[in-house]
Amino acid sequence: MSRSPAAPAGSLLAAAGLHKAYGPTTALAGADFSVHPGEVVAVMGPSGSGKSTLLHCLAGIVRPDAGTVRYGARDLPSLSDAERSAVRRTEFGFVFQFGQLVPELTCLENVALPLRLNGVKRKAAEQEALHRLEQLEVADARGQRPGEMSGGQSQRVAVARALVTTPRVIFADEPTGALDSLNGERVMRLLTEAARDTRAAVVLVTHEARVAAYADREVVVRDGRARDMAGVGLS
Amino acid sequence: MSIGHTLLALLESGPRHGYDLKRAFDARFGHDRPLHYGQVYATMSRLLKNGLVEVDGIEHGDGPERKRYAITDAGITDVGRWLAEPEKPEPYLQSVLYTKVVVALLTGRDADSLLDAQRTEHLRLMRELTRRKVSGDLADQLICDHALFHLEADLRWLEITAARLDQLAETVRP
Numbered sequence: 001m002s003r004s005p006a007a008p009a010g011s012l013l014a015a016a017g018l019h020k021a022y023g024p025t026t027a028l029a030g031a032d033f034s035v036h037p038g039e040v041v042a043v044m045g046p047s048g049s050g051k052s053t054l055l056h057c058l059a060g061i062v063r064p065d066a067g068t069v070r071y072g073a074r075d076l077p078s079l080s081d082a083e084r085s086a087v088r089r090t091e092f093g094f095v096f097q098f099g100q101l102v103p104e105l106t107c108l109e110n111v112a113l114p115l116r117l118n119g120v121k122r123k124a125a126e127q128e129a130l131h132r133l134e135q136l137e138v139a140d141a142r143g144q145r146p147g148e149m150s151g152g153q154s155q156r157v158a159v160a161r162a163l164v165t166t167p168r169v170i171f172a173d174e175p176t177g178a179l180d181s182l183n184g185e186r187v188m189r190l191l192t193e194a195a196r197d198t199r200a201a202v203v204l205v206t207h208e209a210r211v212a213a214y215a216d217r218e219v220v221v222r223d224g225r226a227r228d229m230a231g232v233g234l235s
Numbered sequence: 236m237s238i239g240h241t242l243l244a245l246l247e248s249g250p251r252h253g254y255d256l257k258r259a260f261d262a263r264f265g266h267d268r269p270l271h272y273g274q275v276y277a278t279m280s281r282l283l284k285n286g287l288v289e290v291d292g293i294e295h296g297d298g299p300e301r302k303r304y305a306i307t308d309a310g311i312t313d314v315g316r317w318l319a320e321p322e323k324p325e326p327y328l329q330s331v332l333y334t335k336v337v338v339a340l341l342t343g344r345d346a347d348s349l350l351d352a353q354r355t356e357h358l359r360l361m362r363e364l365t366r367r368k369v370s371g372d373l374a375d376q377l378i379c380d381h382a383l384f385h386l387e388a389d390l391r392w393l394e395i396t397a398a399r400l401d402q403l404a405e406t407v408r409p
């Protein structure tokens with residue numbers, strides 16, 4: 001297996017020296033990051049510090065100007081667009097702050113959709129989708145459309161959809177940002193339980209400490225650099 | 236709050252009499268609770284005994300004799316150690332945290348890394364409480380939540396203070 005020099009042993013996804021600028025704005029200035037299988041890492045930091053950009057680079061959504069993102073034997077920035085989108089579709093799951101659900105489809109169809117896009121037959125896809133909806137405690141809403149649900153329910157459906165392909169890495173950008181604290185914590189409890197069950201890694205961007213407290217570890221992004229807080233204060 | 240460490244830090248800018256120390260302390264930190272003279276003298280004699288300060292001179296005036304204190308190298312090291320050691324996270328910490336930040340700025344130490352270390356310590360405890368909460372019954376959940384909300388408030392204060400450190404430094408530096 002080929003690995004970039006900075007990849008920590010045993011890591012599932014490891015980025016080193018990420019740089020990204022948008023015109024005159026530097027979003028990332030040499031960020032390093034790594035996550036192990038089954039590990040939940042919270043990414044915190046002030047607004048505009050580069051958290052979402054880091055997540056997008058790690059997930060192969062944005063190509064960094066410089067730096068490596070090793071996933072298994074592959075370096076994501078060196079892949080073609082088609083190859084990266086295949087990795088995203090089959091290996092990664094995504095949860096964002098607001099409704100990424102298709103309004104015309106029922107919950108069950110929404111959750112089954114990623115499997116259908118990967119070529120799974122309808123019946124098998126919906127069976128797996130139902131299982132995920134049950135796991136996320138929202139199976140009762142399986143026949144409803146996104147417009148007919150509460151924010152907390154929609155977000156749990158969105159998590160079910162992110163989990164349905166059994167991804168190796170789940171990327172969540174402010175997944176509880178639009179929820180009250182009770183619903184936010186319910187989403188976090190279910191998301192982290194499901195991820196630990198399947199040994200999926202979670203990259204969780206949040207500005208809420210009580211949400212970050214569901215993670216195993218915390219990384220703080222400041223001025224486009226990521227800092228692992230594990231060793232801080234032990235000088 | 237550690238009065239001893241704070242008085243020591245106030246001596247880093249130069250020797251002072253006990254009375255000066257009380258005034259300087261009250262002006263910066265005594266908003267709701269000024270020190271008693273008794274506290275100052277008791278604290279200074281303990282610091283003296285532990286070799287953290289030394290007597291720099293004695294004035295013989297009309298009243299009782301007045302000692303002037305100077306901080307020793309051991310005293311300076313002791314202040315540094317106090318600042319570097321994060322406080323045990325618990326509700327209602329603000330006043331000691333505020334004091335530490337001001338002391339760090341006053342004495343030219345790194346207030347940023349003090350705030351970082353404290354933030355890490357807070358989040359560590361919050362993770363522990365969250366684990367206990369997730370695996371516990373309703374009573375555990377409610378008890379942990381109470382602590383978590385208070386720690387979160389502390390953390391917000393740490394973040395806002397970190398963002399305003401330059402501003403605070405300007406008002407603090409002589």
Ligand SMILES: Nc1ncnc2c1ncn2[C@@H]1O[C@H](COP(=O)(O)OP(=O)(O)OP(=O)(O)O)[C@@H](O)[C@H]1O
Nearest residue numbers: 022025026027045046047048049050051052053054
């Ligand atoms: N598509 C874009 N075009 C131009 N500038 C961008 C773009 N995306 C991000 N930026 C800039 O890059 C910097 C980092 O943005 P990013 O979204 O990563 O921050 P963030 O830490 O996620 O902030 P927030 O907490 O507000 O979501 C910001 O200055 C932002 O304005």
Ligand SMILES: [Mg+2]
Nearest residue numbers: 051052053173
């Ligand atoms: Mg963002």
